[in-house]
Amino acid sequence: MDDLSPSDLKAILHSKRANLYYLEYCRVMQKDGRVLYLTEADKENLYYNIPIANTTVLLLGNGTSITQAAVRMLTQAGVLIGFCGGGGSPLYSGSAVEWFTPQSEYRPTEYLQGWVGFWFDDARRLQAARKFQQSRIVYMLEVWQKDRDLKLEGFDIQDQTIQQALDKFHTRTDQAEKPADLLLTEAQLTKILYKYAAEATGQSGFTRKHQSIDKANDFLNHGNYLAYGLAACCLWVLGIPHGFAVMHGKTRRGALVFDVADLIKDALVLPWAFICAKEGATEQEFRQQVLQAFTDHKALDFMFDTVKAVALQDLSPEEVEVLGL
Incomplete structure (x- = not known):
């Protein structure tokens, strides 16, 4: 050694x-x-x-x-x-x-340079935020369509409730004029997904409370922090500081970590939090399940691909090329 x-x-x-x-x-x-x-x-x-x-x-x-x-x-x-x-x-x-964070002066520079190339322009930063929102839905569709375990637990991406929510999400995302509009649209979709997941797992009446001690809320908190760890790793490797957020506010500390983590939370953390709560799993069992889901569905790969695509492409309002995911 x-x-x-x-x-x-x-x-x-x-x-x-x-x-x-x-x-x-x-x-x-x-x-x-x-x-x-x-x-x-x-x-x-x-x-x-x-x-x-x-x-x-x-x-x-x-x-x-x-x-x-x-x-x-x-x-x-x-x-x-x-x-x-x-x-x-x-x-x-x-x-x-x-x-x-590990200190290194030899991380790549092209991703940071590409990021700051659009970040100071409000319109182009909004377009980047819109692409993040679109990408998280693409990922959720892919995961829910091919994950047999989620299907067995009642998570059907073809369900009419989900399809109607996604149609409304896409319409409002396209019409958004500022990041706050995107955050509101995101919150509305996530609220519907919470209700859908709670009903699918026999936990009707669920309310999202970050300080609650019920298992579903505990597992959501726990899984979200695991996603934050992956997001922080992705951004560190690419050399993009956490302050260059596109969704969660230009002055919020670490906000870009939240933006990147949101790419996988609805697809993986949300359903498994409710499934494990229904089964009475321990925190360790939930953590192992979520980490296995991250691996099975290449969550970290997806984060890297999305951030790199947004950093390196032209994000002018006229640009219509879809993220290469």
């Missing part, structure tokens, strides 16, 4: 990496050229290896600590490190540490 260079640890593209870890009540350290986490059992200490070259994000929850040497190796491998609360949410903000 002493002969490995940082470039060797980055041989696997971030969009192809398989692992996102959430750890709690353990100590993360470097030992014999590897990154391990240590848990204390009754009579022995147990060490587990973290395959850092195949990992995108490491979330550290309650009761965790990490050594400087481990941070050095994780950053060399390009792994984002986040400190969070129990169950993976929330990410701490304000004066506490939120993200440690």
Whole structure:
């Protein structure tokens, strides 16, 4: 391991990496050229290896600590490190540490240059936001159409309620004159999807409450933060700062992370939150299910493809080329 260079640890593209870890009540350290986490059992200490070259994000929850040497190796491998609360949410903000992003002066520049090329123009930024909204629906249609498990749970993209909601969504998205209009349209669609998912899983009367303690709301919060981790990884790799949002406001800290995470939340996090709540799953079981869904449907690949397409194409109002997804 002493002969490995940082470039060797980055041989696997971030969009192809398989692992996102959430750890709690353990100590993360470097030992014999590897990154391990240590848990204390009754009579022995147990060490587990973290395959850092195949990992995108490491979330550290309650009761965790990490050594400087481990941070050095994780950053060399390009792994984002986040400190969070129990169950993976929330990410701490304000004066506490939120993200440690690996430092590198050799990330690509063309995506940032393409992004700022349109971002300061209100009309072109709105067009980029509109493409984000259109892309999330394309992805949801693809996922719900081919995922057999979702179909068995009653998630039918051909359902009349869904089709009517999507027709209205597309009309209002095309007519939007400012990002606030797009956010309102998004909220209206998501509200319908919540109701549809709740009825499909026998949980009628559901109300979305971020501070609620019922399982469906808890799983939605948890899954959303996992999506934020993937979005932060995508933006870091492409070298686009989180402040260059197209939907969630030009002055909101980290807003572009929310924009990118929204690409996959309706398609994957929303249905599995309700399905796992119906089945009485534990947080760990839900997390494993959502991460498997991210892998099965190449969620991180989709994020990269969408952000790269928006960054590199001409986003003038006359441009009509559909995102190459």
